[in-house]
Amino acid sequence: xxxxxxxxxxxxxxxxxxxxxxxxxxxxxxxxxxxxxxxxxxxxxxxxxxxxxxxxxxxxxxxxxxxxxxxxxxxxxxxxxxxxxxxxxxxxxxxxxxxxxxxxxxxxxxxxxxxxxxxxxxxxxxxxxxxxxxxxxxxxxxxxxxxxxxxxxxxxxxxxxxxxxxxxxxxxxxxxxxxxxxxxxxxxxxxxxxxxxxxxxxxxxxxxxxxxxxxxxxxxxxxxxxxxxxxxxxxxxxxxxxxxxxxxxxxxxxxxxxxxxxxxxxxx
Numbered sequence: 001x002x003x004x005x006x007x008x009x010x011x012x013x014x015x016x017x018x019x020x021x022x023x024x025x026x027x028x029x030x031x032x033x034x035x036x037x038x039x040x041x042x043x044x045x046x047x048x049x050x051x052x053x054x055x056x057x058x059x060x061x062x063x064x065x066x067x068x069x070x071x072x073x074x075x076x077x078x079x080x081x082x083x084x085x086x087x088x089x090x091x092x093x094x095x096x097x098x099x100x101x102x103x104x105x106x107x108x109x110x111x112x113x114x115x116x117x118x119x120x121x122x123x124x125x126x127x128x129x130x131x132x133x134x135x136x137x138x139x140x141x142x143x144x145x146x147x148x149x150x151x152x153x154x155x156x157x158x159x160x161x162x163x164x165x166x167x168x169x170x171x172x173x174x175x176x177x178x179x180x181x182x183x184x185x186x187x188x189x190x191x192x193x194x195x196x197x198x199x200x201x202x203x204x205x206x207x208x209x210x211x212x213x214x215x216x217x218x219x220x221x222x223x224x225x226x227x228x229x230x231x232x233x234x235x236x237x238x239x240x241x242x243x244x245x246x247x248x249x250x251x252x253x254x255x256x257x258x259x260x261x262x263x264x265x266x267x268x
Contacts (some may be wrong), residue, residue, distance in 0.1 A: 010250065014038065014243035016062035024239050026057070027212060030221045038242040045249045046180075046195055048193045050170040054204035056196045057242060058211050061159040061181025063235035065093035069127070070174035071196075071206035073155050074099055078126035079154075083111045086131040089181075090157055100124070110134065120148075127153040132161035132171045140166050140174050147175075155179075159194070162187045163252065178201050182245050188252055190245035193237045213233035 017036050023029045026039035039057050046055040052166045054130035058064040059143035074080065076098035082090060084103045089184050104120045109132045117128055128147055130138035138156075147154040158164075162180055170171045171258045172178025177200065180186075182193035214232035217224030 006102060007244075010247040011244050014247045018224060018239045018243050024172065026239055026242065027215070027217070027257065028221065028223045036239070038239045038246055041238055042190075042242045042246045042249065043195075045246065046197065048172055049249060049252060052173045052178075052199060053199045054197065054201065056204055056207040056211060057237040057245075058194045058207075058235045059237055060192055060195065060235075061087040061183060061186075061194040062093055063211065063233075064179040064181070064196045065090065065124070065155075065157060065159070066233075067094050067207050067210050067235055068179055068196045068198075068203070069093060069099065070099045071184075071203055072127065072155060072176060072209050074086055074126045074153060074155075079122060079124045080127045080129050080243040081112070081117050081120050081125060082129045082157075083131050083133075085110060085133055086157070087137045087160070089159070090129070090131055094129075108140050110136040111138040112143065112147060114139055115198055117143065117146055120153075121150055125150070125152060127155055128218065129155045130234075131150055131157040131159055132164065135161045135164045137164055137166045140169075140171075144174070158230075159186070172197050173199065176200060177207075182241075182248075188248045190248070193241045193245055206230075241245055 021033045021036050023033040043055040043057055047121055079092050079100045079102050081102045083106045087108045091101055104116035112130045121144040128143055152233050156172050156175045156178035158172035159176045159181035164171045176184045177198040180195045182188055182190035198204055210232040214228040214230050216229055
């Protein structure tokens with residue numbers, strides 16, 4: 001799978017920026033880091049590249065999915081409808097927050113069959129979670145309609161489909177939230193990493209806290225002054241991993257820009 005074999009001087013440059021500061025944690029240590037904030041830069045690049053308002057980096061795609069489920073209010077006793085064809089991490093995240101996975105058939109999209117989703121809905125159903133497998137996208141129009149009708153959360157597991165689009169919208173940006181994986185064999189890699197992406201400010205703010213032990217990050221430079229409004233976990237990405245991702249996303253942004261320009265020329 002592509003990605004890791006293309007490490008080059010761009011990745012080394014970004015990583016060396018971090019090594020020279022000696023600050024490998026993404027939060028705090030404002031002075032010694034000398035203005036080097038690779039995680040913040042990568043989050044901004046993700047938002048720009050994929051056309052989404054907010055991005056919160058995490059340590060993996062699995063932790064991103066776990067974070068998204070938790071901050072969307074999906075918990076013990078709830079049911080999440082998900083496809084039979086997926087990677088084990090999708091189940092790990094669902095089970096990890098105490099939720100019951102309800103697996104249903106896939107169709108030619110390789111992911112959720114909307115008719116099967118409708119049949120699987122019960123009073124305990126809280127979320128529909130399509131897993132966009134191998135770059136193939138679910139029928140998001142149908143799933144959005146179902147979720148709106150039944151007042152369900154729509155969470156996209158787009159960990160295997162970074163950059164793929166559905167009717168002009170990037171996968172992961174259509175539902176209430178989406179997740180990416182930046183592991184060693186993904187299209188964009190941080191070696192290890194993930195992201196929660198969303199257009200909902202509340203989901204972003206709570207993801208930021210949940211992935212860092214519940215810190216509300218309102219204490220400024222003093223982490224000890226932060227409040228902890230709810231329990232979180234250590235799902236932080238490191239600055240070293242974010243630095244690799246920052247180098248990786250640069251060419252991806254250029255390809256996206258060139259594709260858009262080409263399409264504009266075609267339409268013009």
